[in-house]
Amino acid sequence: MRDTLVLNATYQPLATVSFRRALVLVLQEKAVVEDADPGRVVRAAALELPVPRVIRLLRYVRVPFRQRVAWSKRGVLQRDGRKCAYCGGRATTVDHVRPKSRGGADSWLNTVAACAADNQLKADRTPEEAGMRLLFEPYEPAGSRALVLAFGVTGAEQQAWFGEPVTA
Numbered sequence: 001m002r003d004t005l006v007l008n009a010t011y012q013p014l015a016t017v018s019f020r021r022a023l024v025l026v027l028q029e030k031a032v033v034e035d036a037d038p039g040r041v042v043r044a045a046a047l048e049l050p051v052p053r054v055i056r057l058l059r060y061v062r063v064p065f066r067q068r069v070a071w072s073k074r075g076v077l078q079r080d081g082r083k084c085a086y087c088g089g090r091a092t093t094v095d096h097v098r099p100k101s102r103g104g105a106d107s108w109l110n111t112v113a114a115c116a117a118d119n120q121l122k123a124d125r126t127p128e129e130a131g132m133r134l135l136f137e138p139y140e141p142a143g144s145r146a147l148v149l150a151f152g153v154t155g156a157e158q159q160a161w162f163g164e165p166v167t168a
């Protein structure tokens with residue numbers, strides 16, 4: 001399945017995203033379909049939708065192409081789909097892999113979503129010291145990921161429409 005091209009409101013190409021993410025933007029009325037694959041439809045929330053090849057954002061988004069997304073706790077929770085990095089349960093907190101008290105940074109690579117219980121259990125220790133394993137490695141959102149985070153389409157929202165978690 002080919003990715004969908006995202007145009008800014010001014011028709012300037014911004015990035016490509018998966019067609020599912022593109023459709024979430026359309027369903028949220030943040031974008032309109034400019035071009036679709038003829039004869040191909042996908043089901044989402046009991047709707048039959050065209051598979052978009054090109055969508056256009058309705059509001060102009062100032063997203064310099066290679067701009068990094070500023071780190072934020074909210075951003076980390078979104079990036080990790082609100083899943084705890086230690087147990088896979090529902091995360092409501094952000095854990096510093098290398099604790100802040102020991103020089104760990106507020107950065108994408110040093111933080112993961114965590115449930116309150118695991119965050120408390122780990123306390124001021126590294127995962128190794130606490131005998132805890134990360135289920136996934138933290139990463140810095142970039143490219144279309146950064147764009148999607150900027151748009152605010154979360155894994156949970158995508159899951160709500162399509163019943164599938166976000167994949168890269």
Ligand SMILES: [Zn+2]
Pocket residue numbers: 084085086087088089114115116117118
């Ligand atoms: Zn947990």
